[in-house]
Amino acid sequence: MALELAFIPPFDPGIFSFLAARAVTGVEEADATSYARTIALTGGRGPMFGTHGWFRVSWDGTALWLDFELEDPSSTTDLLLAVRHLFNLDHDPVAADAALSADPLLAPRVAAVPGIRLPGCVDSAEILIRAMVGQQITVAAARTALNQLMPLATPSRLPHGTMTHVFAAPGEIAAGGRAILRGPQRRIDSILTVSALLANGTLAFGEQDTLDSLHEKLLPLPGIGPWTVGYVAMRVLGNSNIFLPTDAAVRNGYGLLRGDSPAEARTIKAAELARMAAPLQPWQSYLTLHLWRVAGEK
CATH class of the missing domain: 3.30.310.20 (DNA-3-methyladenine glycosylase AlkA, N-terminal domain)
Structure with missing residues (x-):
């Protein structure tokens, strides 16, 4: 039932x-x-x-x-x-929507899409691997790359329909990922290095972390920058106040929301986006979600 x-x-x-x-x-x-x-x-x-x-x-x-x-x-x-x-x-969502609606540009959007939710996760290591695989490529390309890791994954002992395996574990990716992953060698090396650290317990993080502790643990690692840490903070910590001003979809979504052409939107600088988002603390993660949604609707 x-x-x-x-x-x-x-x-x-x-x-x-x-x-x-x-x-x-x-x-x-x-x-x-x-x-x-x-x-x-x-x-x-x-x-x-x-x-x-x-x-x-x-x-x-x-x-x-x-x-x-x-x-x-x-x-x-x-x-x-x-x-x-x-x-x-x-x-x-009532508190978040009220705060975002204080921005005249966002108010009609929030009214049209009330109660937007911040996607979390069921496994913190999985989200970090997804984020690293998806850096600087499209969502569709990242999904293709993750699908290619499936031969490494453990079969589920309780399969259901097409869901036959659990997500590939860090140890499985560290052991077999080099033969499967495609793209720049430096990015592959970073994914395998971080997967090995997750597998042997040298790197561990989760909902109990703070944004500061997440920065301390992740930023020194190869292939991980502020965008990745911010994305992980949104999905693992459920942090409500993450804004990603260097994200292309955030930039494009903001430009489209204010009526820019795609070419005009591409000229928007990260500093301008950060200034726009600053008054919307502590709900900047939900601003990010709205802009991603607008960009996806183009």
Whole structure:
């Protein structure tokens, strides 16, 4: 029987499309009103251990419903916490929308898309790997690259439909990724190095971190810059106040929102974007989401 998930309304279902655009074949299934995936609740011990399972969250226009199956039912609380974090269900959208609406340029957009949600995650290491694979390439290209890692992934002990594997673990990527990953050699080296650090426990981070501690842990690593740390902070920490002024989609979304042509939007500087976003603290992550959405609608 499906469980109804509580949340503070309004709820914008656009988060499903965000996740669908990034869904990895064999791990996830998603469309505009539902998202499903395999999961390995490992406690840091690797995908061969812990509890395997799957879940599906669906939106019927007024309510969110959760279906799931786990090897060990005692892990249900951990699964529920992960799902709530993934869908930002403890967020107060009324406060965020009111703050963003104070900007005259954003007010019509917020009115049209109330209750936008910050996508979280079910595994912090997975998000860092996704972010590193996706740096400086399109979402579609990143999805293709992640799909190519599937031969390294552990088969789920509780497959469901097309969801047959859990997301490739850092140790699996570190061991076999060089033969699969494509692109600049320096980027591949960085992904493999960070995957190895995650696998051996030298690098560990999660929801318990702060933005400062995340910077301290990630910025010294090869191939990781401020954009990557900001993206990870949004999705792993659920940090509400991350703005990415160097992000091309943020720039393009802002330009389109104010009526620029694509060529004009490309001339907008990061400093101008940062000045625009500064008064919207502490809700800059939701500004980022709105601008990404506008850019995606062009």
